[in-house]
Amino acid sequence: GAVVSQHPSRVICKSGTSVKIECRSLDFQATTMFWYRQFPKQSLMLMATSNEGSKATYEQGVEKDKFLINHASLTLSTLTVTSAHPEDSSFYICSASVAGVHEQYFGPGTRLTVT
């Protein structure tokens, strides 16, 4: 149980284009989903928190117009990196949790490379 998937696992895009990453909870309904970014040999940095049907809450320093988050259903959240630049290249990981349960279950991550 508590399986979270991400798609795609790897993506390469050209500078200036946009890319969408999907995060799905496969066997449970996620009231809250989180998006993290991880640089090589560093820990996870929370980007934003999203609750189903409402606007995401972004962490300080994260551009909400650049990283668009949609949490349209209890099993799906998407992160769109708009007008991507090489410095956006990173490992993006989502997690999901259920109301009243403290554990977050993580997806396998998406490696984004912007050329």
Place this chain on the structure above:
Amino acid sequence: EDQVTQSPEALRLQEGESSSLNCSYTVSGLRGLFWYRQDPGKGPEFLFTLYSAGEEKEKERLKATLTKKESFLHITAPKPEDSATYLCAVHLSSNTGKLIFGQGTTLQVKP
């Protein structure tokens, strides 16, 4: 300021050589402390949740303990497949589920 610090940053053990990883925290209010395992290029895998001082949980060769200031992840007779980065995270009582992560301890177990 809420802070989570893990030590050591890296740990090399011989197979069978038991040791402990430390996670110390300074937070305004603890709702829970989590341990995750992360393999290279993968997302974190949930291991344990601890809620109150004195609590202990075990899973195979791993045992997690919690005090009011820190948590330990004890690894007994590790095997090479235990090699990974172990992440500690705290869930604060004042926020909406956000986790604050430590920097992780990268464990390498040599055969």
